[in-house]
Amino acid sequence: MSMRIGFIGAGKMATAMMEGIIAKSLCAKDDIIACCRTESTKKRVEEGIGVECFLDAKPVFEGSDVIIIAVKPNQVKDVLVTNIEAITTKKLIISVAAGVKISTLEKYVPDCKFVRVMPNVCSTVLEGASSFTLGTNATREDAAIVESILNAIGMSFEISEDKIDAVTGLSGSSPAYMFMVIDALADGGVLMGLPRDLALRLAAQTMLGSAKTYLETGLHPDVLKDSVCSPGGTTIEGVKVLEESNLRAALINAVKASAVKSKEMSKD
Ligand SMILES: NC(=O)c1ccc[n+]([C@@H]2O[C@H](COP(=O)([O-])OP(=O)(O)OC[C@H]3O[C@@H](n4cnc5c(N)ncnc54)[C@H](OP(=O)(O)O)[C@@H]3O)[C@@H](O)[C@H]2O)c1
Structure with a gap:
């Protein structure tokens, strides 16, 4: 895949996704960047996974084509709104934050291409079961990108957003x-x-x-x-x-x- 993938947040879910993407050779390590808040996470990601990790989200928004929002749900608004100038409509933003609706994401950054993903904890051993839902501006090409990323950490299924609570209850x-x-x-x-x-x-x-x-x-x-x-x-x-x-x-x-x-x- 010839694109740069950026992770906002480098915790459990982002780490699983980075490891899956690298293990399945979807992207070279050099084409992945991440950000976090603490030196200890930065060190773990850079030394453990071999991915460059910033202590600021801006270079990740600016330097990536596909951006995966993997912070806690209550931090999503802050990272999007603070970096709104670095988010162009060409970028694909994938949110794995539980409970944050597409309409909410599109309110924070209007006209942007969003995809909402519901992964599960088994993604950390690359046997996840994830659902994804396309936002208003996301295309079939974007769906294929999301599928390839999610299939690197398990299996993925496209659903309409009204099914996401049922998916949360099940997988x-x-x-x-x-x-x-x-x-x-x-x-x-x-x-x-x-x-x-x-x-x-x-x-x-x-x-x-x-x-x-x-x-x-x-x-x-x-x-x-x-x-x-x-x-x-x-x-x-x-x-x-x-x-x-x-x-x-x-x-x-x-x-x-x-x-x-x-x-x-x-x-x-
Ligand atoms: N874990 C799961 O099984 C699972 C399942 C379904 C959905 N999810 C969703 O995945 C998301 C992440 O969950 P997680 O379990 O991976 O959480 P986590 O391990 O706590 O990771 C959160 C990451 O966000 C970083 N962060 C927080 N604020 C930031 C900011 N302003 N800028 C840059 N980075 C920031 C943290 O940095 P530091 O490490 O430096 O503090 C940390 O690396 C959540 O929204 C959750 O709903 C997780």
Whole structure:
């Protein structure tokens, strides 16, 4: 990709994105720049990732074609408004800030090309699930750029902005639920006599393998579940317990609760 990508903010999400872009050779290190507030972050980015990092956002806005806003949501207004003169309408601005609507971004910098992204924490190990939504002035070419960046840190899906709270409830929040499932499965293993470390690793690898099996076969999860439940066997005994314990309803309600909270929090 022959363009310069600039990061406003160099924390967890920006670091994941920089590492993904470099690992997938989307851009050379020299074509990426970043900024942050503290010397310690600057040192980590420059020495750890090999990307030039400024203590000022202006050179990043001025020196990049694609700018990724990766500061906390309450810092977005300040970085955009303070640097408004360096933002031309040719630049593509990608915001990963949770809860900051496209209409809000377009109010801060009118006529600019914005894309709103909802990544998740698994982006930090390059297995993220991200959604993106084009702003009023962003083009299909911009969508292709965003997709290539997000696909470097996992998978991406284009959605309309009215779906973003549902995405937040599902892929945004469910890494926490999945960590709880891994922990609980490991507790089951420990209860039945396995050492804790082994139980945790067995549980995690089983979750990873199950997800991969679904993604690679494309078979419906119910078909895959049925395929491992032998008549009168061990697995169907466990399935019965999960159905009696309302596992499905609990997960459905968890996604709903998170989506409802996301909607409440992103009100103007
Ligand atoms: N982490 C996730 O899993 C995740 C998931 C979904 C969405 N997001 C979104 O991603 C964004 C970043 O989250 P994060 O977890 O990466 O946060 P983070 O680790 O706290 O990073 C924030 C970064 O912003 C920098 N910063 C703050 N004010 C700045 C300014 N005025 N100019 C330049 N840099 C500035 C900070 O610099 P210093 O390091 O020097 O303080 C820090 O590097 C948030 O809006 C969040 O909603 C994150």
